[in-house]
Amino acid sequence: MKKNLAPIARLFWNALGIAILVFLFGASYRVTQIDFPRLVRDAYKARDFVMAFLSPDVVTRDVETTVIEMNFPVPCGSAPEAEMPDSGPRLVTNVPCAEARQTFILEGFDLLPNSEVNVSWLLPTGGTLRIGRVTTDEDGHFLIEVEVRPITAAQDGVPSRITAETLVPVGPLKPSQALLDVMREMFVTIFMALLSTTIATIIAAPLSFLAASNITKRGVLGTAVYYIARSFFNFIRSFEPLVMASVFAFWLGYGPFAGSLALTVVTTASLGKLFSEAVESIDSGPIEAIQATGANRLQTVLYAVVPQIVPDFISFIVYHWDINVRISTIIGFVGGGGIGYYLNEQINSMVGYHRAGTAIWAIIIVVWALDFLSAEVRKRLT
């Protein structure tokens, strides 16, 4: 009887299990508002950002402007006409002069190829009137249609002049403002990570000995200290970095200080646990050997324990520095300062996509470099 029932019962439970799983999946599908077609439909929205990301704002050059000018009397006869040279960088019009509201063609020859040119009127009153911005072709030629406005009329025999300013990048490439900003913020982030890792190490290293059973858990007092130290680490371990950062940002205002404090707390908790586990896993042989010589507790720790844990400690510290650079990037988003904050600002500013691209590249490079460095350091420490 039982043997016959068992498969049916199992079938029932399996079916129920699957039904629950399907229900849970369906529910989460709805809650997450999954909309795959949208990935394609809205791809254009991401395009700007991706393009900006691929062309980060990294370098710039000084710009030198060269100006060529010509007289252009409006109306005809109000002033002497300009002579139009046949060679060299020059401006040429299809008519020597014009009446107001007439349209004429302005051409530039033998200018710098592929350059931006600002064309404008220089009025007899000293003011300027913008005509437009053109780009020369590879022969250094441009052509633009100009409509004559009454304001360009000559005054007392002084005609308006047409000027063409060619903007030429000169000198060596130099870092752009965005790159400098990103580098500065990156250093802030790296030093935030370094500082908080250092402070966390200073707090966690001694405490980790107290939280190591093989060092501390002796006698009533030792056991009490052991549990207190352990509880302390467990308590601060329950705080998430982002929550911590928000709390400190609320308390101290946005900035690197709040971010560093949050990182310090989180790192102390994590390092404390890793350190005390490293201390607990050491070989007890040298400890008893050093104790047997008549050494005191501190001497025993320094001569028998420390040499065994130094490589582990260093590798944990370097690893956390590496991690903290990443976390502080994220913490920056919620107001912790550094590169994350900068990135957030640029993304929200709509016009800062190229700068955001620079920041993202910087993060990628630094994270990669630190990852490499920390792996390399840890490899050496065997």
Place this chain on the structure above:
Amino acid sequence: MLRIENLTKIYPNGTRALHDVSFEVQDGEFLVVIGLSGSGKSTLLRCINRLIEPTSGKIFWDDIDITAASPAELRHIRRHIGMVFQQFNLVKRSSVMTNVLSGRLGYANPWLSLLGIWPAADKEMALKALERVGIADKAQSRADALSGGQQQRVGIARALMQDPKIILADEPVASLDPVLSHSILQYLEQLNKDGLTVICSLHFLDLVHRYATRVIALKDGVKVFEGLPKEIDRAKFKEIYGEEAQEVRAASFEAEA
């Protein structure tokens, strides 16, 4: 003279590792402790310098009650009791020199020693100790770069730094091959001849016969024999090591004899 009275050790998990053990060790003896694995040899040796706290019983060194010593007094007593271990117990990542110097920690200025600063006299003493065990040229090597036999010699040099009156050696040669075993035990023998008391646990009977001036045997934490090495005949042997172990041990015993 060392006097052990009614020594009992019960571990927190209830294991009775030593049960009412009493014996005396005269100055200048080479006392060997034998017994099966788990019979309590290591526990006994560690009770003498209180690396393990005895549950009850007393240990007197001349007139000093080691078992009643305060932590500070205990450190002073330990300074004169060198210890050598089966696993050498060197700090592997430290240099040979540092390992040997650490034998001097009980004497050193605590603060300077924490900074790693050692008086020239101690360094000289360490080199002498290394010379004595024949590896002065290895002083700057890392301890784990040495072979097992060399590491044990560093262990002996470290014990020598203590100016010891007694050497406790817990199976000092159990991790070494027979040739090396003799060379290590010969160092201990030499120290013994220079006047040190040696208390040494050993596994191989041929070594017991060769080096011991007196033997005690433990079985399940109880002292089952005390006497001269030559008194360990087949009957005693059977008593100490039990029926199963008899053949293997006896074979090696006979081949040796």
